[in-house]
Amino acid sequence: MPDTPPARRGPYAKTAERRLEIIRTATAVFASYGYRGGSLRQIAAQLGLPLTTLMHHFPTKSALLEAVLDQEDAADPDAEGRARHDGFMPMVLGIVERNLGRRELVRMFSVVSAEATAPDHEAHEWLLRRYAAVTVDYGRMIAFDQAEGRIRSRRDPVQLAGLVVSAWEGVQIRWLADGTDPVAAMRTLLAALLDPAD
């Protein structure tokens, strides 16, 4: 019965929708102005909401930042499964390709990450945790592929993981700036670093 509203509509669902809407707009504002340059006032204005309504959902700018940064990891819980099944390199290239359709999200991460390199930045701890976690996860996936013979480089897998993550960051910034194909760039970089079997 397509006319029946879905059962989950109600005050809670409305709150969830409003939160998502705020997160989406905050992503765009932080992408343009950075976290430090963006303001709750600006985000509320862009949504046509009173500031007090926005602050009912996110009482501080840093609470909103946390929600904005969280959307990424929640979106991809099965990277490791894909890496085991298809290989580390195809898994990474799949994310690079998916990111082609998420330009403002990628820009937000690039801008906030660059800002957050400063030790006194509100997202500095988040950035360090993210680098550490991704490096450990990717290191494990690369070690798996080395054992399987899919990756022939004998370098330390954690070191390789760190280089992949760093190079990727730069490749995405270049893509955002002038459209240089990030899939082709990552394919060449990964092949040079990992020496894949095919």
Next chain:
Amino acid sequence: MPDTPPARRGPYAKTAERRLEIIRTATAVFASYGYRGGSLRQIAAQLGLPLTTLMHHFPTKSALLEAVLDQEDAADPDAEGRARHDGFMPMVLGIVERNLGRRELVRMFSVVSAEATAPDHEAHEWLLRRYAAVTVDYGRMIAFDQAEGRIRSRRDPVQLAGLVVSAWEGVQIRWLADGTDPVAAMRTLLAALLDPAD
């Protein structure tokens, strides 16, 4: 006669010094807050100068941005000479090493570059020109080393140059964030990409 003031002190020298001081402070402010998040007012306050004095030297924020961005290239006119003499890879590693002592300058470039990927950003054209120029210059240096037998990769030199520039950007951000050695990272990346003869 060490007590004699240098001949070039005078109103012009004072203006030049004041300009340099403003550029240095603007670099630090843009590194922390981004170009969009930083303001002339903030820069003047940090220098203990009236805003009108700052605006006498730089009438607009974008005039100041231009001066801030220009300081880099002016500082290294002979990269190509060093590349011809020592090789492309040692030349790049030399700059990476020199940048260890210029943390705030590197952070400013990282933050402003990420922001400036947006087509409506005041530094967008600068960023595109910079990528294009560096890629062409590095491509020429790589081609020279390929011809000399110092670089064994037979890939298109301009494509290699683009990958080096992108990977470097990410390596520097990682260094700024958590101190990961950028010289070691770039040495491994360059060796994997270029296949140097030694």
